[in-house]
Amino acid sequence: MLFNSSEPGDPQQTVSPRQMRPLAWATLGGLAMMTALLGACGQSGQEKPAAPPPRPALAVTVTQPTVVNMPDIIRANGSIAAWQELAVSTELQGLRLVELPVSVGDVVRKGQLLARFDEQTVQAELKQASAAVNEAETAYREARDNANRARQVDKTGAMSAQQVSQFLAQEQMADARRQTARAQLQTVQLRLARTRVLAPDHGVISARPATLGSVGQPGVELVRMVRQSRLEWRADVTATESVRVRPGQTARLAGPDGTVQTGTVRQVSPVVDAQSRNVQVFIDIPSTDPALGKLKPGMFVKGELQVGTRTSLTLPGSAIVLRDGFAHVFVLQAKNRIHLQRVQAGQQLSGRVEVSGLPATSQVVASGGGFLNDGDTVKVVTR
Structure with a gap:
């Protein structure tokens, strides 16, 4: 390609492409410098962004730990x-259970009927024992009278000593049979009384394993009760x-x-x-x-x-702040800055909480700790 740079009438000169390369590079470099200068000028003309306003100080009240007497708790x-539990059973054997008037949960008094066994057999035994006692009493009276007469006759000598001894011995045997009959009667009477099972003390029925119609066995539990x-x-x-x-x-x-x-x-x-x-x-x-x-x-x-x-240090419950599952308090430091400090919280008493791990002279934010962060600046006010 040819470039014509001569005036009219001047002799015509020709520039080759090799001669044009330095000139093109110089032109591009100048344009780059001008672009950089224009960018720098544009940046210097812009204003820097304003810093965020400081966070306003929150008004808080402070308190100090108080020493109080806390109950020592385990x-x-x-x-x-x-x-005490009472297991009520019977001493009878072979008698049928015919009455069971109590249920689980019933409140019973001492001497109240808990169970009753069939007493017909025992009543028959009682009549037999009573008749045996009457018979023994009659035999004893007869033997006693004979013995008394023998004693009187013995004084006169009309009866041999052997005969007198026999009458006296018969009196003693009759008396022994009378005592045996009486004891047997008492046994039957006691057996009759035991057909009625009574509460040994007042309390509450807690179990009733017995079943109506069952045959009693000695030591088998009928009811269980909570004593008193x-x-x-x-x-x-x-x-x-x-x-x-x-x-x-x-x-x-x-x-x-x-x-x-x-x-x-x-x-x-x-x-x-x-x-x-x-x-x-x-x-x-x-x-x-x-x-x-x-x-x-x-x-x-x-x-x-x-x-x-x-004696323990305590703080109001409102001063305790829970963070990450642990108890903390905000402690006031220099220049009204606060520090989040972890403490050990213990028992509570009348709105106060036992704390440890905190000096007794500490100034602690009394309430509102949920709105504060570690390092915040606060404004201390008094109420």
């Missing part, structure tokens, strides 16, 4: 059981905790509906269970007639034993 669990309707809580504590438990201490346990029942420690087991390595504590529960109330033998409940008191 938490435990265990089963409800009868204080008294229950006990058999709480399990560790061997270490057991040394702090004493009879007379107060226990509190939660019923099935959430109500709290109060009891008293009666006894601490002298042995450690070989399997669980726990010690059983027996807590008396006040009588809850009728039908034992809401607590029933066999229930598994949780509770606590108050074994004394101790």
Whole structure:
């Protein structure tokens, strides 16, 4: 390609493509420099973005831990059981059970009829024994009169000594037969009385395995009852905790509906269970007639034993903040900045929570910690 750069009338000059390459590169370099300069000028003319405004300081109140006397509590669990169970049975054999007027859950009084056996056979035995006593009494009176006459005649010498001895011996044998007949009558009378099975104490019927029409056997259980309707809580504590438990201490346990029942420690087991390595504590529960109330033998409940008191640091419950499943508080530091500090939360009492792992002189945010973060600046106000 040819480029004509001459004026009219000038001699014509020709530029080759090899001579045009340096000129093209110079032109491109100049354009690049101008573009960079224009970009720099455009950037320098733009304003920098404004910084975000500082977060406003929240108004908070602060408090200090307070030393209070807290109850020393041992938490435990265990089963409800009868204080004493009475297994009522019969000593009779071969008699048919004809009456069973009580059912499970009935409240019974001492001496109340629980069961009755057929007494016809015993009534017949009673008549026979009574007749035997009458016969023995008559024979004894006759022998006694003969013996008395023999004693009188013996003084006159009209009767031999051998005859007198025979009359005296007959009197003694008649008296012995009379005593035997009386004893047999008492045995039958006792047997008749035992056809009626009575409650040995007041309480609540907890089981009734007997069946009407069955034949009684000695020692076979007819009914079972909770004596005096008294229950006990058999709480399990560790061997270490057991040394702090004493009879007379107060226990509190939660019923099935959430109500709290109060009891008293009666006894601490002298042995450690070989399997669980726990010690059983027996807590008396006040009588809850009728039908034992809401607590029933066999229930598994949780509770606590108050074994004394101790001094502890406490904070209002509103000062405790839960983060990641742990208890924390916000501690006020220099320049009104707050620090999130983890603590150990313990028992609660009247709206206050026992805490540890916190100096007693700490200034702690009293409430509203859920809106704060570690390192925030706050405004302390007084109420």
